[in-house]
Amino acid sequence: MQPVLSSVLLRGLGALAGDPEIASVVTDSREAGPGSLFVCIRGERVDGHDYALRALEAGAAGVVVQRPVPGVPPEKCVQVPDALDAMIRLGANYRALYSPLLAGVTGSVGKTTTKEFCYAVFSAFGKTLRTQGNQNNEIGMPNTLFRLDKSVEYAVVEMGMQGLGEIRKLTLAAKPAGAVITCIGRSHLEQLGTRENILRAKLEICEGLPQGAPLVVNGDDDYLPGAAVRPDLEKVLFAVENPDADVRALDIVSGAEGTRFTIADKAHGSLPAYIPAMGLHNVRNALSAYALATRLGLAPAAAAAALANYQTTGHRQHVVEHGGVTVIEDCYNANPDSMRAALLTLKEYPVRGRRVAVLGDMFELGAITRQAHAEVGALAARCGVDLLLTVGGAMRTGRDSAAALGANAVHCRDKDEALARLTAYCRPGDAVLVKASHGMAFETILDGFYKAVPRD
Template sequence: MIQRTIKQLSEMISVINDYQSFENKTIQGVCIDTRNLVMGSLYVPIIGQNFDGHQFVEEAINQGVAAALWQRNVPNPPVHLPILIVEDTLEALQQLAKSYRHQLNLKVIGITGSNGKTTTKDMVTNLLSLQYKVQKTEGNYNNHIGLPLTILQLEEDTEMSVLEMGMSGRGEIDFLSRLASPDAVIITNIGESHLLDLGSREGIAEAKLEILNGLKANGKIIYFGDEPLLRDKLDHYDGDATLFTFGKTESNTIYPTEITTTDSGSYFKVNNIDEVYHLPVLGTHNIMNALSAMLVANEFHIPFSKINEGFKSLKLTNMRMELLEGANGVKIINDAYNASPTSVKAAIELVSSLPGYEKKVLVLGDMLELGPDEVDFHYEIGKALHPEKIDLVYTFGKLGNEIARGARETLQENQVQTFTNKQTLIEELKKQSKPNTLVLVKASRGMKLEEVVVGLQT
């Protein structure tokens, strides 16, 4: 993590007050929350809609932080304490991270996309770790506050940093990319998330492509080549970066030639390589994420022959295609972290294709932030279900009712049920919970369907 004297900090951000009396004091790390203070760190008070971190500055210093920032327009700064007055504390945090990033001798991989960012981040980190010291975005620290904090956590001897870049509107990826200055970027796909804010998939594609704006000279661009919205834009790219594509079709730089799906993951081969790769992660859609990680790793001198070694120890962030065992031997796929039409279809395709189960049950909740067509998106998910591949569909939430409405057009009435109470849903699921039964739990994060997973395990 960052370790600098106050004097050095003043050369990285613009400080307004006189700090000479404590300029030789050293800070180690940065924190923004007094509930998670780090001794000797720099406390940055953030001003939000319903809170102001400045009210905790004295408490933070009394608890052992080395110094704190203070925003100029906030009255009554505690001048008897080691504080650095800045124009804007959030902007100072971001500038500090940007300065620190350029002081480090490392390579940065930036990852964005509608789905699969975190999974791809985990895969890239595992593969690069075969040869380098790597640090990655932890949790959901992928926005205008989280990304600077992630960068400031990087160790001086870190060789590779894998940074996830999230967004909800235009300009956000542009800002993050310019802050992080990536050496290579991955765009996993273009889905329907954030249609509410961006209006169309075209708008989403344009927002995701902002990740190119901070790309270093002679960088590398790796993107999902089966997506026309990306192909159309990048076919006319005239920058100095090298472009690579991944996807299912033979027009891509890398694509699968054979795929075998099991409940322990996937086995697959790719063009021009004899190796059979084992990805210990459920879902053929995750092979696409793996292909992008393989391209990045190979460009940074990890040979394709070592990729299996990196995949072997792969463990994804929780609630992403986790295969768990519940009470009575039922198998549960916990994919409750997030959902969009694209990711829900991929999860259903996985469940449909897995062999060895007598009964397959879908538990599907609302997909959020889909804009004015949200009802149609949910209805189409249900309508596309195949009666020979899915036995039961349980939906949760107001929009989940639309999935059920569509499902009733292809499945029998007794195969579809809607729920508004999670405990009732859990009790009904437990009646179906037997060995050789597979249950998929999938919804947007706000629906908190991981509570259903926990209920099935007890």
């Protein structure tokens, strides 16, 4: 963050005596220091208000609070109705100081991967800022905006939500020049109830777009092609299957090193493309990045070529070769749509041995929890996995569905049993998919497997 007067950063929120210069905005008092502004967030376990005095003692120039804090001098304090909303406003005020070409990314599945494809493309044209990890909420997105400076030419900002109205706040702060909606899936059904409500929530990203801006949407999705959007926006469809899409992928050929295909663009003709990733879902993610970049005025051939620079992050379909076994690390998050994509990737992966899936519970599915896990198990069986290991109370239903279709499926009492069975079963030449919601902490299975199986 570049230093900025508090009167500029706090516009619309309040004022600090003496108008001090702010060099950082923090929500963790341990990061407070001279020139910082500490925002007191009240969480489920920790209330930032309890640490306001500590932040000031560390040198913070001021604190943002929702209620008075005993001992905090009034001249060092700005009181607001909602600290999270204040955080977004701070991000908006800081973002207004800079003018990068900023792209917004949202959707039920594939936001972070699409953001990384966008980063690969935009980075080919100039210095690009992107959301770190999946920091896409009321705290993470402003923290992304605080990293802007005059040297940043492009920015790619991911926007997530738990309910209606949240993306609206984020997009009005970020003010993207164009946006991508990856798909309308079944994540967040527990909060929103229906996919129609999820569609409404994702379309809120349009409210931050200027007149004439491109809105790039998945033409293979069953909701997005027909979704009504502002008539002054340029709606652009990308697809693998939809023949009416503006940007399509044709002649798709996958191999162990990645996927090659032809981009068929109604506006710019045919272009060769390569991505170091597998699966049709990743082809779609790449198409969306290309479509957004070109509709924002970037050169088509260079944009298509830059897709090859994509790199996976975290445990999102990261492929590791260990001890002769191909491991598809995909345990950062999970929902029915991403489970389907991962299993289809495992099915397509070129291996000389057997295919193994280690699957855990998917969270936040509400009333469809049992049905969704049963569908995943059935899909695993139809994909021909040689062994399905399941963990978690909900995924027991997946094991039952797979077994009913004749699959070799075992439900494990915990991750330790899954690790033991996986280690005993696997041999060089096999491919293993490890996937579950992040809260299942399946990275411990990966760590244990890598320790138990010797490298080549």
